[in-house]
Amino acid sequence: MFDAGKPSPATASLRPSEYTAALLHALRIDPQRVRGATVLEIGCGSGVLLAALGAMGATSLCGVDIEQDAVDTGLSLLHGLGYRAELFRGDMWKPVAGRRFDLIVANLPHFPMEHCPVSGRRASWSSGGPDGRELLDPFIEGLPDHLSRGGRAVITHNSFVDLERSREVAARHGLALRVTLTVLVHIAVEKAALMTPSVLVAEEGRSIRTYGPHVFADMHIVEIAAPGSST
Numbered sequence: 367m368f369d370a371g372k373p374s375p376a377t378a379s380l381r382p383s384e385y386t387a388a389l390l391h392a393l394r395i396d397p398q399r400v401r402g403a404t405v406l407e408i409g410c411g412s413g414v415l416l417a418a419l420g421a422m423g424a425t426s427l428c429g430v431d432i433e434q435d436a437v438d439t440g441l442s443l444l445h446g447l448g449y450r451a452e453l454f455r456g457d458m459w460k461p462v463a464g465r466r467f468d469l470i471v472a473n474l475p476h477f478p479m480e481h482c483p484v485s486g487r488r489a490s491w492s493s494g495g496p497d498g499r500e501l502l503d504p505f506i507e508g509l510p511d512h513l514s515r516g517g518r519a520v521i522t523h524n525s526f527v528d529l530e531r532s533r534e535v536a537a538r539h540g541l542a543l544r545v546t547l548t549v550l551v552h553i554a555v556e557k558a559a560l561m562t563p564s565v566l567v568a569e570e571g572r573s574i575r576t577y578g579p580h581v582f583a584d585m586h587i588v589e590i591a592a593p594g595s596s597t
């Protein structure tokens with residue numbers, strides 16, 4: 367049920383984005399693949415994706431975020447909605463070392479830019495370093511140690527962050543990558559201004575479309591799984 371409540375500064379800075387919405391849309395297309403799954407979210411932010419996966423019937427909910435605010439906000443949301451969840455403050459895979467999950471979701475910071483706050487968010491929200499891959503590569507590399515047999519990851523992937531390289535990293539680790547959905551997202555002008563210039567120049571007219579000050583870009587929802595799993 368909708369509860370406007372009184373937004374705290376943390377809740378406001380963790381507000382879900384178009385990326386969150388697209389990832390949720392992709393997961394909702396195939397609800398039977400969520401029902402009964404053990405779920406992990408890396409970079410769980412507001413906790414809303416875990417809440418949605420709980421509503422879809424996931425068996426267990428686990429999240430990791432580098433920011434304590436996100437852990438507190440996420441736990442408050444999930445407990446308020448009646449879900450049991452484990453949320454850890456920590457870096458990527460560290461808090462879940464040795465554990466495996468049926469479904470791992472992530473909307474990682476992977477915008478090609480140096481670390482700095484933008485649009486009222488923390489620096490940890492969007493910045494993926496100059497090529498956008500600072501978290502993306504270790505995320506893909508860690509999947510074989512954290513996916514259950516037949517498990518899969520579903521993530522957001524900016525089209526301007528070298529999808530073919532992600533495919534190669536996945537293949538090197540025995541995983542298959544496929545795009546399940548592509549949507550156009552709006553990129554705020556102040557965020558576009560921070561994009562690594564070489565990426566902007568290379569991708570303009572390809573995955574990025576600029577109309578005066580208005581910038582749009584393709585964003586993929588990508589599934590990464592062991593070959594032969596039911597993708």
Ligand SMILES: C[S@@+](CC[C@H](N)C(=O)[O-])C[C@H]1O[C@@H](n2cnc3c(N)ncnc32)[C@H](O)[C@@H]1O
Pocket residue numbers: 380381382383385386408409410411412413415430431432433436456457458472473474475490491492501
């Ligand atoms: C783009 S936001 C996505 C938040 C949420 N999943 C959503 O879709 O609304 C990225 C999240 O990753 C978190 N994060 C950044 N670096 C991280 C790291 N090294 N390990 C875990 N989480 C991290 C940020 O704090 C932020 O909450």
